[in-house]
Amino acid sequence: MPAISDSVEALKNTFRSHASGVCVITLLDSDGNPVGFTATSVTSLGANPPLASFNVASGSSTWPSLCKATWVAIHTLGENNQALSMKMSTDHTKRFLDDDWQIGPKGLPIFPEATSVLIAAIREVHSVENNAVVIVDVVEGLSGIEQRPLIYFQRGYLIG
């Protein structure tokens, strides 16, 4: 097998060819305003008790709010949510200007067109270099729109 000796190039080469389900994570900032971002790192961390994890860059616009927040809403996205995914990963000042969200459990901003939503409490945040692993306790959920999954692959979107 051809070797890739540069570690950064090795990482990029692998994650270009690794498919990820797409989620949107929302929360409230310390003034009670909605904030959130698109995440391709959400994964289960066991069902008993129900735990999930996701990664976030500590340079991201949502990071300061995440450090102070108690609750997050994790939305899994599907084939109808590509525009939402793109909106939640670009200009952070424009993410909640449309009327595609509502107030849900714990006062969290919820996008009802998602496939499903988990309401979860932040349990641990482990900073690692310029990023962090966030571990959450799932407390309840919401059922959304049943649809094929939205997948991020080769720097673009696929429908599963």
Place this chain on the structure above:
Amino acid sequence: MPAISDSVEALKNTFRSHASGVCVITLLDSDGNPVGFTATSVTSLGANPPLASFNVASGSSTWPSLCKATWVAIHTLGENNQALSMKMSTDHTKRFLDDDWQIGPKGLPIFPEATSVLIAAIREVHSVENNAVVIVDVVEGLSGIEQRPLIYFQRGYLIG
């Protein structure tokens, strides 16, 4: 949106509808024998420096070896690797009986039919209830077979 008040059912409902890329992680046990498992939780944790993370159950057959290991090989899988994914998630005594692997960098067992391989050093292990988050430093990579990604969804496999 219909609420799911049971937290375990909420978690299961969401992760059934969340697509995940499929990986195989291999390492050596303390006797130098190959061990490994299928993982759907592998994700990038930033490129500078190159870091990745994955989750593992502390009841899994590989957990005791993982606690003592220095190096792991993370293989991303594609459309031709479904049988490998299934083999590496069932009977752990039968995972390295075939001649589909070879010795690679750091003495790690490598499956050359994968899409790509990352060679990484275990940096941190955070135990959370019956599971753990493992954070690794990527040091190099191998290019494998270019192919469509293997995806786990609704408790089965999809080709992306």
